[in-house]
Structure formats: structure tokens, C-alpha cells
Amino acid sequence: MTRDYVIGVDCSTTAAKAVVWDAGGLAVAQARADFELVQQRPGWGEQNAEDWWAATSAAVRRVVQTVDGSRIAALCVTHQRETFACLDRLGKPLRPAMLWMDGRAVEEVESRGTPEVHRITGKPPNPTPAWYKLLWLARHEPETLQRTGKVVDVQAFLVHRLTGTWATSWASADPLGLVDMTTFDYDDGLLAEVGLDRSQLCALHPPGAVLGSVTDDVAQRLGLPPALPVVAGVGDGQSAQLGAGITEPGRAYLNLGTGVVSGTYSETYSYGREYRTLAAAVPGAYTLETFIGGGTHNLKWFVEKFSGVDTRALGLELSPEQVLETAAAQLPPGAEGLLVLPYWTGALTPYWDHHARGVLLGLTGAHGKSHVYRALLESIAYEQRLLTSGAEQVLEKPIEEVLALGGGSRSAVWCQILADVMRRDVVVVREPESTCLGAGMLAAAATGLYPSIPDAATAMSGTARRFTPDPRVTEEYDRLYEVYRDLYPALRELFPRLAGAVRP
Template identity: 30%
Template sequence: MKNQTFKYLQAKDYIIAKLTGKFATDYSDASGTNLLNIKKKEWSEELIKLWQIDDEKLPEILPSTAVVGEVHSKAAEETGLMPGTPVVIGGADGCCAALGAGAIDEGDIFNYIGSSSWISFSSSRPVFDQEMRTFNFIHLDENKYIPIGTMQAAGTSFQWLRDILFQDVLKTDTAKHIYEMMNEEAESSPIGSNQLIFLPYLMGERSPWWNPNAKGSFIGLTINHKRSDLIRAVLEGISMNLKLIFDALQENYDRPFQDIWLFGGGAKSRIWRQMLADLFGVTIRIPKILDETTSMGAAVAGGVGVGLLKDLTAAKAWCVEAESFEPDQRNHQSYQTALKAFEQVYKQVEPIFNQWNGVE
């Protein structure tokens, strides 16, 4: 197969090649290949040799704001774009989201909760974790880095519970308000969901465990638990996994995080906003625009590339705070107890998950 390969490209880079005829990638996407020396910011000769890769098949690496070329005539006919339109290389999705979230200055940190979820921040250096719970991308500003931790099933877990427990509601006119109903119901359950723990590993897990064999689980379920406890347990399970990611990033970074921006569909839930503030122990900042963070970052990169914007700091002006949520210290302490139980439960059942998948 490798002998039949002309160039190794990321998805966006393939589209750019079709538009312009040029083969290139940017530093952010290149840093996600495990083939880039992220300190030197060049393809790793050691890994190229180890994996027996033909380095001539690797694309040129450019800054995310670079104009790769122009839309050629054939692509213009096929797409309806104007021939000669400049094409900016752009960046990896999570890195575009970081820029769209205004994470530009040192220590700017944000949490995105969509189907999946991640926490990342802007740093002048890569942040390495000895336990390998987190990893690094290169920022759309190629002079900076984005240390990051990602989880698989965040909003997906909440949606799964919705589909399981609220099938009748989904068939009615009130379905559009279903998440509000679930959030209100969750508020009637106390912190710790009456000693019910949910492991949100419905699709295996990336950070902090990196275990594709992990499974979703309710631990501690009794006949006395109500639907409200299950809903809150799912929210808390997602949030506690994010707290483990947050802690892993903080442990390896020399500046304390004082606040964190929250984006995505999960940021629409007031109970979830306060839950994260209480768990993280920092201020949660909510922007006016919750969605399309990735598209905003890509738009800024494109605007800078073609000269419509001065530089990437323009993203700061696009990120305007609507409100904030301060942590309740009593709740924070209560959550520390729940977090320890959450972590202990995973470590106890992890061998079973691995055994089910034939891993000793």
C-alpha cells in the first residue's frame, strides 16, 4: 500500500490539494501525526527511519495562516468558487477551537463540551506528563503550544441517557426542551447522586486513561435510586473525568489556573456550569457565543492569512463574556470525596474491562 501512496495528507490538506494542486500541511495538524518533533517543529528523522517512511511523501509544513495557493480553474468549475481565490492552510480542529475560544495568551484555558470534550490551554512550551495522561498540539500560532486532554463520550453520554429514559418525551412537542427538563430533574439529587457513580466510558476512553477497553458503568445502584440520581450521576461522571484532565494539566504547568472558559452545548446547562465550577475550584466563564468555536478559529486564521485581520489576537475580541460562575467551597470539598471514589472505582474495575477484551 505504501508503494502506491503519492503523499500523506490530513483531511483538510487533501481538500486543499484538490483546490490548489499544492501538497502541504500546517504545524498543528502535523503535530497530531506522532511523526513530528514538536520541539524542533520538523519531521522526525528518527521516526521516519524507524517506521520506514519515504520522507518525500510527507507534505511541506506551513504556518496555519499561510496562503497555500489559489483555487484553480477546474476546482472553480466543480465547486462554484471564484478561480484565483486564495486558499489558507488553516489548522487542526481542536487547535482552531482553541483560537476561537480566545486561548492565545500564556495560560488561557478552556473546556469544550460537545459530543466529546476536551480541556486545553495556550503555552509557550510543550507540557509533558510522565503518566502520559495528556498530550500536545502546536498552536495555530506556531510559536506556541496547546497542551490538551480529551475524553470520548461527554455530551454523547448525556444523549445516550436521554434516549434510554425519555423515549416517550422524545415523541412529543416538549422534546425540544428535554435537556432543560433533565437538568431541572438532576438538581433534585444531591452532590454525589446519593452515592451513585457513573463511569462515562461508553466508547472507551482517551484522557486520562487511554484505554479503548473501558466501559460505561453505574456503580452503587440500589432500589432507592430515582431517575434524577441517574441523570445527575451522568453529569457528575463526565465532570469528574474532566476534573482528572484538569488536574493532570495543572500538575505539569507552573502557573495556577484561576478561571476557565466553557464552550459547546454543555455550556448551556446552568447546573453543569456550577458543577464544573465547584469541581474545578475555579471561576467558570461563559461566552456570549457558545457554539461554532472551531469555525471561529478557522475564520480568524483565514482572515489573517488573506490580510483582513492584523494577527491572531483578533480572536480575543470575538470572545466576550456573558456571565461567570464562582465555585462554592463547601461543594468543592464534597466533590473531592466523590472524585476519590470515582477514581478508585475505575481502577478497581479496569482489570475486568481489560479481561473482557482479552487483555491480561
């Protein structure tokens, strides 16, 4: 019997996607199941962890119905990284899971976010890592931590439901901010500060290790082969990097999703405010990552709140974004003097300023919807140039090309803007679901379809369209970038004053 298929599962912020991949990295079948994101207060983000399992089960069950299940060799999970759940001793959620985007732990960051914590974890002080939210729980909901049997990342929760084993990879756990990045093991000092011990956490394994096999009951309910191996996955950013085929220095991936995440590969550990350091999908290596909180999120905000574009009423088989993009493409670089600071959800790398907010600079009566839309696209390109230049300083070799993926990579206009602003080739990956493909690569290597993870990445990845910088516009963007990079420093002191002025 030939087992040459693998399943990659991506349990993201809004849905669980399951894709069956063949040995060449082509999608044989795919399915998706959505779940709810709850924001009871501004800056909060929560979910019912049971929804992760319900959606994952539904997606996997659907996807295997359309393929020969006997050919499936393994399953691997990637996920929304810093998100975590507190479970009781029976594995049931004690409260809603706190998401990566939850920013309530501001005071904990300000009081406990020390240079030493940064050195250990590779994460500059900010509310994203779960460690600060656990400190928040210790202060506001101490009874929750007292009753907690296990603190789990999303992969660990799903692996337990699949196999009955409490296990995860160190590259899945390290975004939580509990792992020493030089040893890939939990840091006992950080655990003690939040009042946890190792018995309340999952065993750590290298990415690509086999964590267990699906139980007979799960295999029957989901239509999976009996005793199917479940392979240790990584967080969605590291998985996207692997799915793009990046297993050595010199290239960066750029995921144009709800947030914009870019990662570069390094074989040595370093840390700095210009990036956050994570364990890579290749065991022992690192991902140096930059993060813009507002990517397609900012575009969707503008479309829903201000654009007034109803393509259905116009009888167009186009999205409002496509209409606005077509109009924006008619404008010159710089949107006729309009700049946007894209900090709708605060500033992460390199400023780590949760008070920072979005800004439109240069508005005149001549500007319209297409100008604002183009300026939004350009703002991400300016910001990414700033971030890539900062991270590049510690890399073994400069970044020669950028591999684009995610929903935004389907926009030729945006990709060309990125190439022109960043002065680097932007290459769109062949497979839009590269995050899920990275999980498939780990599964393929673990079950012997390829001799190593890098070999699987080389064989299963590919690229499509290439965008090269246009010399006619790069100099113009250079001048605009000189203004853009001074925009946040000029406004830095105003953001906390504004936050204080509007507090009830």
C-alpha cells in the same frame, strides 16, 4: 473594494460546517452538510474521504449565496485531527479513511508505543494517532501502502481540492504522530518504521500561512472570489482554543462535545502521560490537551438506549436531554450516592487504557433515570478535575478560569456542576462555533485584517454567561471526588480480565 469577511470551514467527524465571519467575530452566514460515519466492526471508524469534499463544497456554496462574495478575503479549514486518508498518485482514495476514533491498532500500540516515540511526538502511546494505524495497515494491508501516493490529513485533502497544492500546517499534521514536536518537521525515523518517505506527505507550513489560492474552476463552482487565498488551519482542538481567545497561559478551554477536550496554552515544549502535546495555532507555541472519549456521546447513548423520553409524543418543544436535565437539577449533588466512570470508549488521559470501560457505582432501587443522568453529567466534571489538575503541574501559571464551548455548554446545569466540582469559574464563550471561529481568526490575520494571530483572537472572541463555584456544594463534591479518583485504580486490573473473558 473592502474585503472584511473570512470563511471558516470545520470538517468534523459527522459534518462540514462553513461560517462567514466579519472582522468582529460575528457570524454573517453559516451552512452545514452532513456525511456518514461507518463502523463496520466494534472499535473501528471509517469514512469516504470524497464525502469530506462533497460536504465542504456544499456548505461553502450555500454559505456564500447569502453574502456579498466580493467582501470575502480568505478561507481557512479546521478538521478532525488524527483522521487520515491514503490516496493514489492521482489523489483518489485507495481505501476508506481511518478516523481518530478508530481503535483497531491495539497490538501496534503495545509493541511500538515506546517512551522515545512519546518524547518525539508528544503523544502518549494509544490508538488515536495515525502512526499506529499506519503500522496496522503495513501489517494487514501492505498493498495499500505500496500503492499510496500521499498520506493526508483532512485539511490537506481539502486544500488540494481547493488549490491543487499538496500542503498543510504542522499543527494539522502533528496529531498524526509523524512530527517531531521540537522541530515541527516530520521525523524520518518514524516515517521509516511505517515504510513512508517525505514524498508521500504534504509540505508543512506554519499555522496562518497562505497555502495557495482557489483554482478558477473551484471558485466558479462554489461561488468564491477568483484566486481566494486558502490559509493554513489547525486541528479542531487547537482551533477551538484560538476561537475561545486563548493565546497565553492561565486559561483553559473546555469543549463539551461528543468527546470532551480541554486545552491549555504553553510557550515551552513538555510531554507527559497526564496530557498530549500538540502544536498551537500560534506558531511555535503548544497546546497541552486532555481528552475524555465520552462526553455528549454518553448522554446521547443514555437518551437513546434507556431514557424512554419521547418529547414529541408529549407535545413538548424540548429535547429529551432538556427534560432529563430539568429532572436531574432537582437532585442533590452526588445523585444520592451514584457515581459513574465515563469510559464508554476507553480511558485516554492520564491512564491511556483501551481496556477501560464505563461503570455505575452505588446503584440502589431508589435510583431512577434522573439520577443516572445527573451522575453522567457529574462524571465528566470529576474526570475533568482530575485531568486539569494533572496538566496544570507543568504550566507556566495555574489555570484561573475555564472557557466552555460546544453543545454541552448550552446546559446551565452542567456548567454549574463543572464550576462546583472543579472549583474554578466556568465562562461560556459568546460564539458556540468557536472551533470554526478559530479558523476565521487565522484567515483574518493572514490577510491583514489584524496584525497578528493573537490580535485577531482578542478582537474576534467574546464571552457570555459566567458560572462561579457555589461554596455550599463544593465541599460535598470534594468528598465525592475523593471516592471518584480512586475508582479507576481500584478497577484497573479487572478491565483487561473482562476483555479477555469476552473474546470469541
